[in-house]
Amino acid sequence: MLIKQLSVFVENQPGRLAEITDILGKGNIDIRALCIADTTDFGILRLIVNHPNQAERELREAGFTVSQTEVLGIGIEDTPGGLSVALNALLEANVTVEYMYAFVSQTAKTAYVILRVADNEGARALLESKGIRILNGEDID
Amino acid sequence: MGKLYNAIEAAPLEEIQSLQLKSLQKTARDVYEKVSFYRQRFDELGVKPEDIQSLDDLRKLPFTYKQDLRDTYPYGLFAVPKEQLARIHASSGTTGKPIVAGYTQKDLDNWGECCARAIVAAGGGVGDFVHIAYGYGLFTGGLGLHEGATALGATCIPVSSGNTNRQLQIMQDFHSDILCCTPSYAAYLGECLQENKIAPEDIPLRAGIFGAEPWTENMRREIERLLGIKAYDIYGLTEVMGPGVSYECEEQAGMHVNEDQFIVEIIDPETGEPLPEGELGELVFTSISKEAFPIIRYRTRDLCRISRRKCSCGRTFIRMEKPQGRTDDMLIIRGVNVFPSQVESVLMQFENIAPVYQIIVDRAGALDTVEVLIELNEGFAFDVVRMIEDLEKKIAEALRSNLQIAAKVRLVSPKTLKRSEGKAIRVIDNRKLY
Numbered sequence: 001m002l003i004k005q006l007s008v009f010v011e012n013q014p015g016r017l018a019e020i021t022d023i024l025g026k027g028n029i030d031i032r033a034l035c036i037a038d039t040t041d042f043g044i045l046r047l048i049v050n051h052p053n054q055a056e057r058e059l060r061e062a063g064f065t066v067s068q069t070e071v072l073g074i075g076i077e078d079t080p081g082g083l084s085v086a087l088n089a090l091l092e093a094n095v096t097v098e099y100m101y102a103f104v105s106q107t108a109k110t111a112y113v114i115l116r117v118a119d120n121e122g123a124r125a126l127l128e129s130k131g132i133r134i135l136n137g138e139d140i141d
Numbered sequence: 142m143g144k145l146y147n148a149i150e151a152a153p154l155e156e157i158q159s160l161q162l163k164s165l166q167k168t169a170r171d172v173y174e175k176v177s178f179y180r181q182r183f184d185e186l187g188v189k190p191e192d193i194q195s196l197d198d199l200r201k202l203p204f205t206y207k208q209d210l211r212d213t214y215p216y217g218l219f220a221v222p223k224e225q226l227a228r229i230h231a232s233s234g235t236t237g238k239p240i241v242a243g244y245t246q247k248d249l250d251n252w253g254e255c256c257a258r259a260i261v262a263a264g265g266g267v268g269d270f271v272h273i274a275y276g277y278g279l280f281t282g283g284l285g286l287h288e289g290a291t292a293l294g295a296t297c298i299p300v301s302s303g304n305t306n307r308q309l310q311i312m313q314d315f316h317s318d319i320l321c322c323t324p325s326y327a328a329y330l331g332e333c334l335q336e337n338k339i340a341p342e343d344i345p346l347r348a349g350i351f352g353a354e355p356w357t358e359n360m361r362r363e364i365e366r367l368l369g370i371k372a373y374d375i376y377g378l379t380e381v382m383g384p385g386v387s388y389e390c391e392e393q394a395g396m397h398v399n400e401d402q403f404i405v406e407i408i409d410p411e412t413g414e415p416l417p418e419g420e421l422g423e424l425v426f427t428s429i430s431k432e433a434f435p436i437i438r439y440r441t442r443d444l445c446r447i448s449r450r451k452c453s454c455g456r457t458f459i460r461m462e463k464p465q466g467r468t469d470d471m472l473i474i475r476g477v478n479v480f481p482s483q484v485e486s487v488l489m490q491f492e493n494i495a496p497v498y499q500i501i502v503d504r505a506g507a508l509d510t511v512e513v514l515i516e517l518n519e520g521f522a523f524d525v526v527r528m529i530e531d532l533e534k535k536i537a538e539a540l541r542s543n544l545q546i547a548a549k550v551r552l553v554s555p556k557t558l559k560r561s562e563g564k565a566i567r568v569i570d571n572r573k574l575y
Binding site for chain 1: 519556
């Protein structure tokens, strides 16, 4: 019901991002979605991949600091206003969103939004009750 | 020949040495009778106070190390009952144990005497406003120079450290004549003067007495140029008394040791053997007039040479050059003593970081900067930027409150800090201090 996301600590040095994508490429790992949160000194690269455990292992072996987080994925109709329904539902219920990022599915006409919230279970139940589709691992594949 | 505060500064060598011997004998008796630490040390070496028959016999006495002060913290080396203690001072640092010094009223008077000599040697006197921008408090810097200015009969302006705009305003409005602070702060004040478009000729400042950290001749010239003053060196340490153990005269070529109060030796740091005059070695001091906290052959870890060459100022007190380095890994950052091991013990309080760190000390303009790089633990479950930034902030705050240093903390990936032969290089000091 929840999606496994990898977070990689990336120092602000040239080549680090390319190195990460090289490792994933060599391991035949497909990146479904990514985003980078950056500060002056470092960034956190968040990845949704098709084989998170393998990816984590290979990145660790190459010396990267990696952690796994469970995040919520929701499917939104790819039309204007689609996302705002979901966000308003969370706001009404006082659920804080730490961060989010989105990508569009190739096959279905759906926008997928990844959310990190404080209480995954609570948020999931709330969104489902509003008729919002919750993604699971297979949807990402 | 310039003015002297006390005629003894130019006394014949025989007179000084005769006084030193008598005082050393008394000090040896006092510590043997009143300080169990020293009695034990003397007994271990099989030496008695009566064995001191000449100044050469000083080498029979045991050395005292910083660790001994930590082991006898807080008052284990004091030789007087607390009713006689007029003052307590302590060095910075609250992790591990700070160095604690005690003073009777007579000790404070002697301290004032020593610092008064320093102010006079810098051309100061009655009627001068002495602007003291060393920190006031447990630190010996502020109150030490304050005792000196008071003993001399000059006028103290007890500004203490920090608040640079106010320092500049006071310097102009209150007519400061003599400035006392760390050399890096003096250089910083000089730069601020420039930024505020105040010409050095427009402030009454004539001279400065700078210490608590090492500084080069280049830095002296910079300070003199920026502030329009003559800049004099002063040396001291809490364990031995505070500032005023030695001081520079108008020749500005080495600091005269107050030999009626301290016996100085230079020793080979490896063997402990006293070295002849002119050779580079470790500076060792024995107090011969301190009552509350006498100290025998204290190993300062400063590397230095001493010389009895004639001085045009007329003083016969032996001179020590500016310290040339240290025998240990202690850092002096903006006048504050910091050991890398202290940084390490602060870091050990935190989870999610490996005990692998690097301290990078630099000087941006006049003031020291410290950056502490710390490797993240491989298992650290982070995901949000805020988590990392919060950890950096907490560590920086712990360093500030425990060690009084303002460090920028940066968390880095594991295994990225430079290692040499498998050992992490703990300190990179980019300043050119010596």
